[in-house]
Amino acid sequence: MMKSSRFRALLFPLLLAAAFSFTAAPCGAAQPLLQEGKKSVFQRVVTHPGAKLYAGPEAGAAAVRESIPTFTALYIYDRQGDRLQVGAGSDKADGWIDKALVTEWPQAITMVLTDRTGREPVLFFRNHDGLEQACRADDLKGLLAGYRKELASGKELPADYPVIATEPAASAVAEKNFYLLPVLSIDDQFYGQHGPRLIEVASIDPGIGEAGAEANAGGGAKSPAAADFRTGFAFVIDTTISMKPYIDETLRLVQGLYDELEKSPYADKMAFAVVAFRSSTKRTPGLGYTAKIICDFTSVKDRKRLEEALKQVDEATVSSHGINEDAFAGVKAAVDGLSWQDYGSRVMLMITDAGPLGAGDPDSSTGFSPEGLADYLKTNRIYLTALHVKNPRTAQNQPYAAEAYRTLTRQSDNQASYIPIDAATPAKGAKAFESAARVLAQSYGKVLAATAEGKLLAPSRISAPKAKLSPEEEARRIAESTGYAMQLQFFGNRKGSTAPQVVDAWIADADLAKLAANPGDAPVLAVEPAVLLTKGQLSNLYKQLKLLLAGSEQAFLNGDADLFGQILSAAAQMSRDPNQFSLHPDRNLAENGLLDEVLADLPYKSVIGSMTRKDWEDMSTGQRDAFVRRIKGLLARYEAYDKDASHWESFGATNPNDRVYRVPLSMLP
Numbered sequence: 001m002m003k004s005s006r007f008r009a010l011l012f013p014l015l016l017a018a019a020f021s022f023t024a025a026p027c028g029a030a031q032p033l034l035q036e037g038k039k040s041v042f043q044r045v046v047t048h049p050g051a052k053l054y055a056g057p058e059a060g061a062a063a064v065r066e067s068i069p070t071f072t073a074l075y076i077y078d079r080q081g082d083r084l085q086v087g088a089g090s091d092k093a094d095g096w097i098d099k100a101l102v103t104e105w106p107q108a109i110t111m112v113l114t115d116r117t118g119r120e121p122v123l124f125f126r127n128h129d130g131l132e133q134a135c136r137a138d139d140l141k142g143l144l145a146g147y148r149k150e151l152a153s154g155k156e157l158p159a160d161y162p163v164i165a166t167e168p169a170a171s172a173v174a175e176k177n178f179y180l181l182p183v184l185s186i187d188d189q190f191y192g193q194h195g196p197r198l199i200e201v202a203s204i205d206p207g208i209g210e211a212g213a214e215a216n217a218g219g220g221a222k223s224p225a226a227a228d229f230r231t232g233f234a235f236v237i238d239t240t241i242s243m244k245p246y247i248d249e250t251l252r253l254v255q256g257l258y259d260e261l262e263k264s265p266y267a268d269k270m271a272f273a274v275v276a277f278r279s280s281t282k283r284t285p286g287l288g289y290t291a292k293i294i295c296d297f298t299s300v301k302d303r304k305r306l307e308e309a310l311k312q313v314d315e316a317t318v319s320s321h322g323i324n325e326d327a328f329a330g331v332k333a334a335v336d337g338l339s340w341q342d343y344g345s346r347v348m349l350m351i352t353d354a355g356p357l358g359a360g361d362p363d364s365s366t367g368f369s370p371e372g373l374a375d376y377l378k379t380n381r382i383y384l385t386a387l388h389v390k391n392p393r394t395a396q397n398q399p400y401a402a403e404a405y406r407t408l409t410r411q412s413d414n415q416a417s418y419i420p421i422d423a424a425t426p427a428k429g430a431k432a433f434e435s436a437a438r439v440l441a442q443s444y445g446k447v448l449a450a451t452a453e454g455k456l457l458a459p460s461r462i463s464a465p466k467a468k469l470s471p472e473e474e475a476r477r478i479a480e481s482t483g484y485a486m487q488l489q490f491f492g493n494r495k496g497s498t499a500p501q502v503v504d505a506w507i508a509d510a511d512l513a514k515l516a517a518n519p520g521d522a523p524v525l526a527v528e529p530a531v532l533l534t535k536g537q538l539s540n541l542y543k544q545l546k547l548l549l550a551g552s553e554q555a556f557l558n559g560d561a562d563l564f565g566q567i568l569s570a571a572a573q574m575s576r577d578p579n580q581f582s583l584h585p586d587r588n589l590a591e592n593g594l595l596d597e598v599l600a601d602l603p604y605k606s607v608i609g610s611m612t613r614k615d616w617e618d619m620s621t622g623q624r625d626a627f628v629r630r631i632k633g634l635l636a637r638y639e640a641y642d643k644d645a646s647h648w649e650s651f652g653a654t655n656p657n658d659r660v661y662r663v664p665l666s667m668l669p
Helices: 128-135 139-154 210-216 244-261 300-311 327-337 370-379 392-411 424-454 470-495 512-517 533-548 552-557 560-575 578-583 595-599 613-617 621-643
Strands: 044-047 063-065 075-082 083-087 097-100 102-104 109-112 124-125 161-168 180-187 197-205 231-240 268-277 291-298 345-350 382-388 418-422 502-508 527-534 661-662
Touching: 044 268, 083 210, 109 392, 124 128, 124 139, 128 139, 128 197, 128 502, 139 161, 139 244, 161 502, 231 244, 231 327, 231 424, 244 268, 244 300, 244 424, 268 300, 268 327, 268 424, 291 300, 291 327, 327 345, 327 370, 345 424, 370 392, 370 621, 382 392, 382 424, 382 470, 392 418, 418 424, 418 470, 424 470, 527 533, 527 560, 527 578, 527 595, 533 560, 533 578, 533 621
Parallel strands: 231 268, 231 345, 345 382, 382 418
Antiparallel strands: 044 075, 044 102, 075 083, 083 097, 109 180, 109 527, 124 161, 124 502, 180 197, 197 502, 268 291, 527 661
16 A cells, blocks of 8 residues: 555645746755656655745755745655655755655545435545444444434544544535545455445645635636526437427427426526537538527526527438437537526436437547546536437437447436437327426426525435336436435535545545445445646647547557557556656657556556556457547547636646646546
């Protein structure tokens, strides 16, 4: 296991080293110290509040910088007595810092709390032994309940109590409170047996405290107005040939929902919008459009505007060039073009009988993969449900479409917001669509009413079904689970809820309560890994992948192992030390025989980082083509990250390239 030192202070944003310039003292060593047993992985630390930079290691040395931003990542160049020689870069040391005011941190991975669509809040254990003993307990369910009861009591707990903190129970962390859970060490003893990983973390919320408040004022994600819970419900409709019954049913459904809302005291709290999509107009100009906003969000008082707009919508008069349509274009147009900023509850319902044009398809207008678009929706806190019309005409394509839409809508509890619609006849399909969509909208209406009254609904009790659910039951399950998560976020935003402030703790990366209740089921993740990247680092990764893919399709077909090594090298360096990749984006670790040690001890690995060369060599032509498409999908996602002005955190940095973004590890190569 990797070791970490202990500290008792708030930490501040990771990777400010690129933004932080010292008044340099005379430096000695040309490169940082290596981690034990490594040839290329440097020792690094992060700073605590009150840290200063000194001209030398001796106690009387002059301070060359009176204040170092908390949680600045620095390299270690030398160790003498109670001080370390450190530098913001790996090319020179800048001065000396007190050893007691830093924590050693061996890689760049941090954890992110998953949406609470059904899981229990994360418990933070005092030490490794306490968490390990809990995982081995005969009555884990009862033990966890006891811990939660004691924490909720508000009374002072014994100094040796096993649990020291919990994720907020009745809310989620407020969106404006950017937090970090840097990974310090990991224990895999239960992993692979339907058990969790045990992770040592610090929990940091730079939004707390004077320094954090000042830094957060410099930018970051803006949460919806916390004073009013409103629901934006967007229909995203396939309007190609054969979809006429569903277009007509959408109009009737919207009219009926408006009729119901007019009787509700919360009529002005829910609004509907409609977006239509078809396919590539370059391939088939007669389609008229690829994606089109029919009407932005409209409440009851303006219902005529949406109803009139819907009456003008019709199915295409010509067939698309292929069996798949550009469904992702419709979803992305809805994300980008509708007025979501006015709504704390954001819901999207897509209806189609075709599969999507995916990443790497030359006719896709977005270039997104299902995973990339899912991340795009998650970043914008929009919950999508896909209604997949299964008619005899598309039978051959249905397995592909179903898998794509399940991936697109998969929730953190391992279930997907995917509803298959039996459409043996158009009339049967339209009726099933109307029924499921109505239940979905009405269920979200109940969430809205409860939230307006200040009531937190219980999480969905409908778990992974042993028997197939009807479309109506599936719609109700989806609305209950996602509605609960949206409520938690709303209450968290309103209260300004923060992540626990702990110096050093152990957590399980999966929901222990779910494991206790269903020991044979796949773990429900409570946290997911991410890497905090600066704009500059993301730009360098984008450029290198672009270069690697230029003309690489043929290399994939010919089994080019060097290409695999280069992509694996980039992914590994991003997870281990993004700053080194940023300084040397052209460096191929595989060529130098150093790749294994960069990958070694990483607590989590990306998709390519988990592959072996044999896996690569055994890939079929189709699998390699899919891999190329995946890389292209990542490039499309990186372009979207770059344009996403609202989710880059500045923490006071003035250079745009020094802003940081939590990039999910799943979005690295």
